[in-house]
Amino acid sequence: MTQTGSTAAAPPSAEGGAAPPARRAAARDPRKTWRSRRYRWDAKFSPYAFISPFFLFFVAFGLFPLLYTAWASLHRVELTAPTDMEWAGLHNYSRLLEDDFFWNSLWVTFVLAVISTVPQLLMALGLAHLLNYKMRASAFFRVAMLAPYATSVAAATLVFAMLYGRDYGIINWVLGQFGVGEIDWQAGDWTSRIAVASIVIWRWTGYNTLIYLAAMQAVPQDLYESASLDGASRWQQFLHVTIPSLRPTILFTVVVSTIGSVQLFGEPLLFDETKGATGGADHQFQTLGLYMYEQGWRNLHLGRAAAIAWVMFLILVVIGVINALIARRLRKS
Amino acid sequence: MALLKTEAPPAATRRRRRPRAGEAGGQQRAGKLTYAILALFTAISIGPLIYTAIAASRTNARLAETPPPLWFGGNLFSNMETAWTDANMDLALLNTTIVAASVAAGTVLFGTLAGFAFAKLRFRLKNLLLLLVIGTMMVPPQLSVVPLYMAIAELGWIDQLQTVILPFLVSAFGVFFMRQYLIQALPTELVEAARVDGASSLRVIWHVVFPAARPAMAVLGMLTFVFAWNEFFWPIIALTQENPTVQVALTGLPRGHNPDQSVIMAGALLGTLPLLLLLLLFGKQIVGGIMHGAVKG
Numbered sequence: 001m002t003q004t005g006s007t008a009a010a011p012p013s014a015e016g017g018a019a020p021p022a023r024r025a026a027a028r029d030p031r032k033t034w035r036s037r038r039y040r041w042d043a044k045f046s047p048y049a050f051i052s053p054f055f056l057f058f059v060a061f062g063l064f065p066l067l068y069t070a071w072a073s074l075h076r077v078e079l080t081a082p083t084d085m086e087w088a089g090l091h092n093y094s095r096l097l098e099d100d101f102f103w104n105s106l107w108v109t110f111v112l113a114v115i116s117t118v119p120q121l122l123m124a125l126g127l128a129h130l131l132n133y134k135m136r137a138s139a140f141f142r143v144a145m146l147a148p149y150a151t152s153v154a155a156a157t158l159v160f161a162m163l164y165g166r167d168y169g170i171i172n173w174v175l176g177q178f179g180v181g182e183i184d185w186q187a188g189d190w191t192s193r194i195a196v197a198s199i200v201i202w203r204w205t206g207y208n209t210l211i212y213l214a215a216m217q218a219v220p221q222d223l224y225e226s227a228s229l230d231g232a233s234r235w236q237q238f239l240h241v242t243i244p245s246l247r248p249t250i251l252f253t254v255v256v257s258t259i260g261s262v263q264l265f266g267e268p269l270l271f272d273e274t275k276g277a278t279g280g281a282d283h284q285f286q287t288l289g290l291y292m293y294e295q296g297w298r299n300l301h302l303g304r305a306a307a308i309a310w311v312m313f314l315i316l317v318v319i320g321v322i323n324a325l326i327a328r329r330l331r332k333s
Numbered sequence: 334m335a336l337l338k339t340e341a342p343p344a345a346t347r348r349r350r351r352p353r354a355g356e357a358g359g360q361q362r363a364g365k366l367t368y369a370i371l372a373l374f375t376a377i378s379i380g381p382l383i384y385t386a387i388a389a390s391r392t393n394a395r396l397a398e399t400p401p402p403l404w405f406g407g408n409l410f411s412n413m414e415t416a417w418t419d420a421n422m423d424l425a426l427l428n429t430t431i432v433a434a435s436v437a438a439g440t441v442l443f444g445t446l447a448g449f450a451f452a453k454l455r456f457r458l459k460n461l462l463l464l465l466v467i468g469t470m471m472v473p474p475q476l477s478v479v480p481l482y483m484a485i486a487e488l489g490w491i492d493q494l495q496t497v498i499l500p501f502l503v504s505a506f507g508v509f510f511m512r513q514y515l516i517q518a519l520p521t522e523l524v525e526a527a528r529v530d531g532a533s534s535l536r537v538i539w540h541v542v543f544p545a546a547r548p549a550m551a552v553l554g555m556l557t558f559v560f561a562w563n564e565f566f567w568p569i570i571a572l573t574q575e576n577p578t579v580q581v582a583l584t585g586l587p588r589g590h591n592p593d594q595s596v597i598m599a600g601a602l603l604g605t606l607p608l609l610l611l612l613l614l615f616g617k618q619i620v621g622g623i624m625h626g627a628v629k630g
Contacts, residue, residue, distance in 0.1 A: 039531070046534035047456035050446040054503045055462075057443075058469050061500040065477030072479050082483040130371055133363035143616030144375040146623075147382055150608040152563035154583040155601035159385045162396075162594060170384065170401045206378055207623065214624035263473050266565040270584060289475060289566070296479065297570060306479040313476050320471050 066313070073306035082302060092307035102308075104283050105291035108193065112287060113261035116197035120205050121253055125246075127205070128212035129238055142213075145206030153266035156199055161186075161271050164195045186273065192285045199267045204260075208253050215249040216242060247330055255323045262315055265289035288312055382605070388598035389413070396594045412599035420600050421574065425582035426607070429562055432497055432578060436561035437554045439502035445550055448511025449542045453524050463512075470505045474567055482570055496571040497578065501561060507553055510626050514549035515542070552622030555615055559608055579604035 073092050075085040096102045127145070131138060148156065163171050164185040172182050185191045219242060227237045243250075264287045268279045277294035279286025286294070288308065296305025390409035391402050416422045450456070451463050481500065490496045519542065527537045543550075568578045574585045583604055586597050612619060 039533075042534050043528070044456075047450040047454040047459075050450035050454070050534075050538075051462060051508075053443040054447045054466065054505075054508055057499075057503040058505075061481065062469060062472050062477060065480040066472060068480035069476055072483070077479075077483075082486045127371070127374060130363070130367045133367055135363035135367065139617055139620075141371050141375060142620045143612060145378050146612060146616065146619065147378050147609065150559055150612045151382065151605050152580055152583070152608075153565050154580045155385070155605045156381065158583060158586075158597055158601045159381050159388070162388060162598070163381065163384065168397050168399060168401055173400055202377070202381065210620060210623045217624075259471070259473065263475055263566075265475075266569075266580075269569075292475070293570075296482075302479055302483070309476045309479060313472075316471060316473065 069306045069309050069313075072303055073310050075303050077302040077306070079297060079300035079302050085303075088303060092301075092304045095304060096307055096311065101283055101286065101291060105279075105286050105288045108279065108284070108286055109262060109264065109288045111193055112197055112200070112264055112285075113258055115193065116200040116261055117254065117257040119197075120201045121208060121250070121257065123201075124205050124208035124212055124253075125243075125250075127209040128216055129242065131209065131213050132216045142210060145209055147206070148203045149207045151203065153199075153203070154270060156203055157267050157270040160195065160199045160202070161273060186271065186280060187284075189282070189284045192271070192280055196264075196267050196271055196285050199271070200261070200264070204257070208257070211253060212246065212249060215246050219245040248327070251323065251326060251330065255319065258319055259316060262312060262319075263289050265293065269293070288315075382609070385598050385602050385605070388595055389602045391595050393593045393595045408595065409599070412595045413603060415593070415596045416600035416603055420586055420596065421577055421582050422579070422600055422603050425577045425579045426603065428494060428576065429579040429604075430607075432494055433558045433561040435498045436501045437557040439498075440504045440507040440557040441550050441554045443503045444507030444511045444553060445515075445542065445546050446538065447508040448513075449515055449519075449538065449546070451508065451512040452515035453519060453521055466505050466508050474500065478567065478570060481567075485571060491571060492573055492576045494576070497564070497568045500567065501564065504557065506626070507557065510553050510622075511546060511549060513626070515546055518549070519545040549622075549625075552618050552625070555611060555619055556622055556626075559611070559619075562608055 072085065074087065074089060076088040076091070077085050131141060163169055166172065166182060166184045166186070169185070171185075175183065183191055185195045223241050223245070224237055227241050232240065268285045268287050268290045269275075269277060271285065272278070272280055277286075277290055277298045279290050288311070292305050292308040292312070295301050295308060386409070387402055387405055388396055389412050391406040392408055395402055395406065447466070451459065451466075477500070485491055485493075485496050523541055523545075524537060527541050532540070563580065564578075565580050568581050569584060572578060572581045574581070577585065583597075583600055586592070586600055
């Protein structure tokens, strides 16, 4: 096996000196030529075979649907008869722009993106810094902060909706001990958004902490050593050594979290105890993702849902472009 | 043999690094305040889960009293039983296990194949194709929902498990994760030696790549299992209460004016426990996987 196989197609190697006579021998023996041809084919095409499942699935379940969404968004399509498509031009889009709830959902999405991402990442940064100290039980802390990550959106939102309950919720009870009156978390504009954001923060802070911690451990130690020789305090080291080294990672987490907030759906859907898809009686916490679901699967306008999906896609493209610009500037500096 | 020459998996790397780090300026020993803050944060992380269990162990009537219960009651098993039978949690847990295991298996298999090709093989357009893989991460699943729904409605696939398995069988993260691991964990000479010995690429995959990739495959499998278990948006659309996953069943629990909160919490607990168990058993590996994927990502 070893000898026959290493004939014609063997790449130049230590025993390369033996190759020329072997190649001549192979040319004479038809069986060996077949084998070596198969071998070369294998070497040439197997990489494509290995990556093809990914691309096949992506085309089938990502790219094609994305493009078809654009096509569907130009039609009137009802959920009850999804195959009956009636050309509507840009009607779905113009309807969107006239709909106050669309603009409302854009605003809510933006607000939630800010109030969930900013505190989350700041806390994660601080916690990662603490975890980076030499300490006991560090493995325990790391695993414990992943518990929310292992909790599903549904389970987390159900329990948070209860914690934020107006009459019997534990949060109002604790606040009541400090003399704060009962808060109707769900009904208020900002209270409901804070509550929904807190679910997102709870689920993702630990995960982001680990990502920052990994990046911090990759910071070369001599940077800290020379900083402390220069008399920099711990806080100064954090500001002037750690943060600059983490910039690419911070950008990465900002982008990922922002993309996540644009898609926010399960939390606002389940936080509403009436199980409506309006995000509260006044749409006060209806995100773009929830608005899309409401239009498509509650109001049965699939075409309009497709148009909303494309608006979301455009927003994500804009985020991606901004990200690329910032990343390029970071690399330059 | 292969692993000896290369860098050990992330957990071991950390262990080796720690004593050295103690001497450096950036990594002093943690003070009491550090422990206090981390303990507080741990309490916040675990608190809602404990409260889920507390509420699940009480009666619904007790949950409508002030002050709210702060310790466990005796109704946990009867509430779980109600959730199990009335809320379809038995079928939901079975379905979710099938779905999450299939998605994890597909992601690991296809991720390892593609990750190996991108890490160790030479072919035309490689860098462009890799960039394309990373670019696909930008396209969130929401954008494909409308046509996919139209397709499954046409095929009569609504409520069938393959609908929520197929779209998630590959992941760009999986490809990238395996590539990053194999670049350092699989010596190129080993692959070339096997090729010189006349091994076909399938044999190389089976006898060289899989053994070297096994630790990362396990971690990727667990991360994907967690992700697939918790997948929400598409199952809500593609499945109904007739044949739900856990997330769909939880969404379908009656709420509003007079819901049985304790049963809802029992359902949430049942749907979360398998993953918490996974975290308890393999927490270190999962932590290592997230951190490993992060440094290079």
